[in-house]
Amino acid sequence: MADPMAIADRLQAILGPSGLVPGPELAQRPAFPPYSCGSPLLVRPASTAELSAVLALCHETRTPVVVHGGRTGLVGGCTSGPGDLVVSTERLTAMAPVDVTGRTLEAGAGVTIAAAQAAAEDAGLLLAVDWGARGTATVGGGIATNAGGNQVFRYGMMREQVLGLEAVLADGTILSSMGRVIKNNAGPDPRQILIGSEGCFGVITRAVLRLRPRMPQRSTALVALQRFDCVPRLLDRLESGMDGRLTSFEAMWRGFHAPAARILARPPVDPQSPFVVLCEASGSDEAELSARMEGVLADLLGSGDISDAVIAGSERERADFWAIRDNVGVLFQLPNATLFDVSLPIAAMADYTADLEQSVRAAFGEVPFMLFGHLADQNLHIAFALPDDLASTHHRAEALVYDPLSRIPGASMSAEHGIGLLKRPWLGRTRTPEEIAIMRRLKAALDPAGILNPGLVVAQDVADGS
Numbered sequence: 058m059a060d061p062m063a064i065a066d067r068l069q070a071i072l073g074p075s076g077l078v079p080g081p082e083l084a085q086r087p088a089f090p091p092y093s094c095g096s097p098l099l100v101r102p103a104s105t106a107e108l109s110a111v112l113a114l115c116h117e118t119r120t121p122v123v124v125h126g127g128r129t130g131l132v133g134g135c136t137s138g139p140g141d142l143v144v145s146t147e148r149l150t151a152m153a154p155v156d157v158t159g160r161t162l163e164a165g166a167g168v169t170i171a172a173a174q175a176a177a178e179d180a181g182l183l184l185a186v187d188w189g190a191r192g193t194a195t196v197g198g199g200i201a202t203n204a205g206g207n208q209v210f211r212y213g214m215m216r217e218q219v220l221g222l223e224a225v226l227a228d229g230t231i232l233s234s235m236g237r238v239i240k241n242n243a244g245p246d247p248r249q250i251l252i253g254s255e256g257c258f259g260v261i262t263r264a265v266l267r268l269r270p271r272m273p274q275r276s277t278a279l280v281a282l283q284r285f286d287c288v289p290r291l292l293d294r295l296e297s298g299m300d301g302r303l304t305s306f307e308a309m310w311r312g313f314h315a316p317a318a319r320i321l322a323r324p325p326v327d328p329q330s331p332f333v334v335l336c337e338a339s340g341s342d343e344a345e346l347s348a349r350m351e352g353v354l355a356d357l358l359g360s361g362d363i364s365d366a367v368i369a370g371s372e373r374e375r376a377d378f379w380a381i382r383d384n385v386g387v388l389f390q391l392p393n394a395t396l397f398d399v400s401l402p403i404a405a406m407a408d409y410t411a412d413l414e415q416s417v418r419a420a421f422g423e424v425p426f427m428l429f430g431h432l433a434d435q436n437l438h439i440a441f442a443l444p445d446d447l448a449s450t451h452h453r454a455e456a457l458v459y460d461p462l463s464r465i466p467g468a469s470m471s472a473e474h475g476i477g478l479l480k481r482p483w484l485g486r487t488r489t490p491e492e493i494a495i496m497r498r499l500k501a502a503l504d505p506a507g508i509l510n511p512g513l514v515v516a517q518d519v520a521d522g523s
């Protein structure tokens with residue numbers, strides 16, 4: 058593999074001086090979560106054609122490339138070393154006017170999720186993906202990681218929002234698949250290979266995103282429960298009671314909710330409740346939505362399934378409820394924090410979480426242990442403190458989380474954050490050897506020189522975790 062500085066002059070000839078950012082400046086860029094950035098050079102193509110020329114040059118010279126979107130990914134995918142050239146999508150920010158009739162939005166890969174959401178909203182429509190990093194995460198990064206977030210069980214993950222896609226492959230080939238229709242069965246679909254491929258198969262440059270009718274009214278509640286078996290019952294009752302208009306169902310266990318709720322001077326429900334769920338339904342008639350929400354929650358209070366419930370009476374209160382759920386900063390305050398994002402059938406969750414907490418305590422003592430997640434998607438986020446930051450300690454913690462998942466049919470060791478660098482060794486816990494082999498064959502076919510995000514996802518040392 059070649060040194061990126063050896064092609065700096067040729068890169069400048071393609072991009073002009075403003076298209077290059079030198080390593081020292083690059084390392085100063087703020088990022089949350091932090092990641093290791095050792096690259097000597099970042100390039101910022103301003104068009105698909107420029108990116109194509111850059112990648113053709115990298116392919117020719119065998120220069121490794123690490124792709125940067127908003128750098129909010131949680132699995133170390135933006136990590137670079139001294140031999141890597143960073144390619145950023147930060148100048149690919151063009152947005153076409155919303156097509157209101159076709160309900161589509163065409164956006165460059167570098168447009169932030171918040172900006173795309175705002176454009177949709179200005180046109181009276183909804184871009185139906187949303188997550189805490191919306192202000193910085195990009196359309197391209199969201200597609201590359203197939204991000205999910207807070208409304209997935211109603212609208213699907215990023216994959217379900219992408220009608221069309223343009224990408225540049227490792228050798229500079231521009232793959233344009235800019236569909237605008239929901240149905241397109243004209244043979245196998247190249248879009249689907251790129252979505253969720255974490256920059257290993259190509260660099261996404263533009264997308265046509267599907268928009269939905271915007272439901273301007275919401276009813277949002279925080280609900281306290283004493284037992285886990287009442288949580289899926291609450292979900293069932295709300296799904297039917299809200300007439301299929303439930304959009305969010307975010308569960309928080311006490312270990313997460315109690316510290317997260319400190320973001321408010323007066324938490325809306327008792328921080329000591331074993332389980333707290335943020336529920337939100339969207340529709341066009343606020344009074345009708347609230348009446349339905351109140352009805353369901355009153356019934357469940359009566360039956361003892363829930364112990365307390367507060368419905369937001371204003372947009373301010375709604376924002377407060379979400380501020381608790383989005384207060385993921387508490388995870389990063391854990392000493393030597395280790396974070397996980399898994400999914401498993403709800404029926405297996407009570408046993409899995411109880412066994413996990415017990416094995417974590419047996420291994421590491423009474424460390425803080427946090428659980429929360431997009432429960433209607435069977436998605437659980439797990440975080441706990443570790444006694445030290447040694448790689449071997451993190452490895453023991455990872456084995457405690459991932460090994461039991463391999464025995465739960467249908468579980469996944471990565472629900473929505475992807476594999477990146479950090480989860481690579483554990484991919485084989487819930488993917489079969491045949492699935493991993495297919496991923497590698499696709500990588501070899503699309504990037505034969507192995508220059509794109511070379512250390513990520515399907516690198517050769519994947520899979521045994523031992």
Ligand SMILES: Cc1cc2nc3c(=O)[nH]c(=O)nc-3n(C[C@H](O)[C@H](O)[C@H](O)COP(=O)(O)OP(=O)(O)OC[C@H]3O[C@@H](n4cnc5c(N)ncnc54)[C@H](O)[C@@H]3O)c2cc1C
Pocket residue numbers: 089090123124125126127128129130131133134135146166187188189190193194195196197198199200201202203204205206207255256257259260261262385473474477510513
């Ligand atoms: C506070 C917070 C909350 C979050 N909540 C959620 C959540 O609820 N649900 C969820 O799914 N995720 C969540 N995430 C993680 C989520 O995966 C990222 O926010 C987002 O998807 C990555 O977008 P990005 O533009 O920052 O990409 P980056 O972090 O820059 O990149 C992520 C990966 O994609 C690659 N990549 C980036 N852009 C492109 C491109 N244009 N073409 C090809 N490859 C590319 C990178 O090389 C890297 O491997 C959260 C993150 C944070 C920090």
